[in-house]
Amino acid sequence: MPIIIAVGMQWGDEGKGRAVDLLSEDVEIVARYNGGDNAGHTVTVGDKIFKLHLIPSGIIHGHTIGVLGNGLVLNPATLLEEMEMLRQAGIIITPERFWISDAAHFITPAHRLIDRAQESARGKSQIGTTGRGIGPSYVDKCARRGIRVGNLLQPEAFREKVKQHFEDANKLLTILYRQPAIEVTSMAEEFIGQASQLIPYIKCVGMQIRHALKYHKIILAEAAQGTLLDLDQGSYPFVTSSCTTAAGIFSGLGIGIQPVDRVIGITKAFQTRVGAGPFPTELFDKTAAFLRGTGSNPWDEYGTTTGRPRRVGWLDLVLLKYAVEINGATELFLTKMDVLSGLDEIKFCTEYLMDGIPVSELNFSGGAAELERCQPVYRSTPGWQADLRPIRKWKDLPPQVTKYIQIIEAFCGIPVTQVSVGPERSAVITRE
Numbered sequence: 001m002p003i004i005i006a007v008g009m010q011w012g013d014e015g016k017g018r019a020v021d022l023l024s025e026d027v028e029i030v031a032r033y034n035g036g037d038n039a040g041h042t043v044t045v046g047d048k049i050f051k052l053h054l055i056p057s058g059i060i061h062g063h064t065i066g067v068l069g070n071g072l073v074l075n076p077a078t079l080l081e082e083m084e085m086l087r088q089a090g091i092i093i094t095p096e097r098f099w100i101s102d103a104a105h106f107i108t109p110a111h112r113l114i115d116r117a118q119e120s121a122r123g124k125s126q127i128g129t130t131g132r133g134i135g136p137s138y139v140d141k142c143a144r145r146g147i148r149v150g151n152l153l154q155p156e157a158f159r160e161k162v163k164q165h166f167e168d169a170n171k172l173l174t175i176l177y178r179q180p181a182i183e184v185t186s187m188a189e190e191f192i193g194q195a196s197q198l199i200p201y202i203k204c205v206g207m208q209i210r211h212a213l214k215y216h217k218i219i220l221a222e223a224a225q226g227t228l229l230d231l232d233q234g235s236y237p238f239v240t241s242s243c244t245t246a247a248g249i250f251s252g253l254g255i256g257i258q259p260v261d262r263v264i265g266i267t268k269a270f271q272t273r274v275g276a277g278p279f280p281t282e283l284f285d286k287t288a289a290f291l292r293g294t295g296s297n298p299w300d301e302y303g304t305t306t307g308r309p310r311r312v313g314w315l316d317l318v319l320l321k322y323a324v325e326i327n328g329a330t331e332l333f334l335t336k337m338d339v340l341s342g343l344d345e346i347k348f349c350t351e352y353l354m355d356g357i358p359v360s361e362l363n364f365s366g367g368a369a370e371l372e373r374c375q376p377v378y379r380s381t382p383g384w385q386a387d388l389r390p391i392r393k394w395k396d397l398p399p400q401v402t403k404y405i406q407i408i409e410a411f412c413g414i415p416v417t418q419v420s421v422g423p424e425r426s427a428v429i430t431r432e
């Protein structure tokens, strides 16, 4: 069955956007199945830099259909902005090539306010959410009072539902969080005006994809965030509110369990994280500053969505192996290898000391609490000084780079098939 899944192996920001852009060359449909505009995917094409939060980056290719599945939560204001930004850049965004699931849920301005109010109420235990209203929208979905995209097709009932939502949100905001009340009528009308502009793009996405599969079309499913932010399998509670792993594709797009051709695990050659939560291999020294960059380049380690500096550290192979297993990854796409050029040695974590006892396999059912008890045990391999950015062939990679790749492969038990060595579309080396 022609399904390819591209999934992040870390805490998000692995470079999925550019990997998906590249993989999209040979597929017909590119589909997102989870999350919302908390995601940030950066793709560099020629002198253009696209920063996408919702629309799958594969839509930049003229031949693809871009899809937002039922597993997403959508803020119509940011979605419309993104559609316009792509149009301005010459990308065609029409109902023929951009579909939104009728069963996806909306994020409203009230969800954003609740997200921020809840974060400040958490005090020292903040999760460090993106403030985009993701959690509160999924809460409404699970509580079976969410506003679905398909509700737009019955305008009067939709208006009532939206007003009721804002009135309920007001109670929560004012009584529980002691925040100012929202002006229900004006906010509801503005929201309805924005959401209604999406009506032409509404589709029963699940059915369309099931049909496409019958005709052997190739579907590329793009996860948002990363495995370690998964609501169930990640470092709970420092996670997002959706299923970020490969498993999410079936319920998030509305298709049956199909044999999947490839599960491409995308990982940086080092480790990063935004927001709070345990990070065993985190660095705070001059190597951290080296890996993060100064922020003067769009590909430096600063959040695409929030602009926050990312926490950085050495590659954690214990976590990577866990992510490979959880997702059933068949291969790895290693990004940002060029960033490591100039280091004398490259460290990587192969086991932890948990309360002084060596562990090489993670039991994540303890969530963050378990990871917090782990001290990393490092091994190292020689670094390299060569600038990797001009290299385009595997055989031209310095031997120290191929040795590092072999270490990762041996530990994880799957091959590395692609390595990125710069931000441009062409700066990816595919293994011959």
Ligand code: IMP
Binding pocket: 011, 012, 013, 038, 039, 040, 127, 128, 129, 130, 131, 132, 133, 134, 135, 224, 225, 229, 238, 239, 240, 241, 274, 275, 276
């Ligand atoms: P939320 O998804 O905004 O609720 O945030 C929950 C956690 O997930 C926070 O630690 C965020 O920083 C993190 N997060 C959400 N989206 C992304 C992403 O696309 N990349 C990296 N971290 C993310």
